[in-house]
Amino acid sequence: MTDDEQWLTLVDAVGRQLPGLVENFLTRILPDPAYADSGLTLEDLRRSSFNSFSAMLAALGGRAEDIGALSVFASELGARRARQGVPLDSLVRAIRLDFSVLWDALSAPELRADPALLVRKAEVVWATVDRFASSVQERYLRELEEIEGADADLQQQYLTQLLAPAEPSSADLSRIAGALRINPRAMFLVAAIDRNDGLLIRRRVRARPTRDFPVLTYDQGHHTLVIRPRAMDSNEKLSYQEAALFDDVAVAVAPHANGIEEVRTAVSAAREIMKDLPMGSKGVFTLRDRWLSITAHRLSQVGCNPENLVFSALGRCSDAERERLLEAARAFLELGSLVATADRLACHRNTVVNRLAAFEGYTGLDLQKPRDSALALLAIGG
Known part of the structure; x- marks a missing residue:
């Protein structure tokens, strides 16, 4: 038999072991917290794994139509995982794991594959998995960009309603909280930064998993507002993640808002603290830090210096x-x-x-x- 004939025979033999490949993959991937906590069902993982291995094995056969089908499936998987909120690094790591699972199956002793043939074909296997991973990643990023754009537009729309001059009713607040996917009874961290630092903060927000670190941002005049729901038992001190978010910029942090109805007042407080800061300030500033200066300034404005x-x-x-x-x-x-x-x-x-x-x-x-x-x-x- 020629190399190509041996290789196709070996690929077909592994194809008949697809259920075993899927279970091997699941055993290795499920300990990853990103998958265990992602909300993906075991059936979803099993089905996508089965389809991934099927597409890759078909592509390993070398037919052009099967290679094209692999790209189509990779694109569908990338878009679906982006919508499901699976972190990209975990997704790519899972796909790279496909190589190990495939290689273990191809080199299994019971298949008696020619070691020299395996060496010659190792690069083909890796290139196929790598092509699949690249296609998934490319589509994932495009889908994520579309999702983030739509979410950002929706977020700005509802934050505009929340902070509008006319105070929203209780029904409006419930509707806004639902649209923003936040608990209306949560404690809220409300902060203001200089608008020139807004782009940096939004980049840092996007770099963090939104499930673990939900943050809303909103440009308002000369300031960018940062609003983050927190647990009801949170203290006034910034968490490690929050402090890292504001590293090396000046941030004015209002007293915590107890429920969404207090966010408007907290926004006013954060803006007032921010306006009081001297030029070139860096660090975290609270009402405790700036009350004296703010009060003296306000009193002098109304002739009560x-x-x-x-x-x-x-x-x-x-x-x-x-x-x-x-x-x-x-x-x-x-x-x-x-x-x-x-x-x-x-x-x-x-x-x-x-x-x-x-x-x-x-x-x-x-x-x-x-x-x-x-x-x-x-x-x-x-």
Whole structure:
């Protein structure tokens, strides 16, 4: 027999063992969490595996029509797995596994294949599997791009409704949550970033599995909003994945929104924090970080600048005394301790007491009382 005749006889023999090839493949692939958790049924995996091996074995026979059929099936599989949400790297890894399964079957001792023939045909087998994998990957990526485009358009449409000037009704909120496939009663992380960083963040979002890390993005004026549903028991601290998403950019994080109805308020808070940040800022900023600056700025905008309550009163003392009193007041507001303030200023504790008493005498603000200290913080900073 010629090499070609031996090879076709061997391929036909393996073709008669298709059920065994399928079960061998399933045994190897099912431990992969991406497949175990993908929601694919065992019947789906078994059927697609059977069809994949059938198409590859037919192509190994060398007929042009069978090679064309392999490409058609690969395209169908790539599109279907993209819609089913199977990660591409897991899909390609599974297809590469086909080579091992095929090769084990072709070189099985009971088939008594000529070792030299197997060596000569190894490249043919690998090229066939590789061609199949490339076709699957190409179609997968095209389908994913179409899905993401349609999802992005739909996402923007419903986020526009959620954040529109007219507040949506409860029924509207339920409909929006359903369309966005989010739990309306979830806790939501709401953040704002500079719009110039929006493209970078969206690329990072696309690089993460959406099942494990659902994130919505929305361009709004000078800012890009990032909205992510979280578990109800989540704390305010960013998770590792969230922190990585915002690495090396400035991000303003609002207090958590408890349910979709609070997202609008959280968006306003995130934008306010973002607008307050100095140029060139990097890192994560929360209301805890920026409340003092935001409040002082807002009060001054409506003619209620707290500085007027302090600096006009301190105008009655000398420049040197005013600096000493402000220095003591700022240190005490930061440290909250007479002893620590005395250490900071390298003076006696009684000196700090006297300076704070003088500060109260001029301004009427007792810095050991919470309400007075809060007003002083707004007026002179910590």
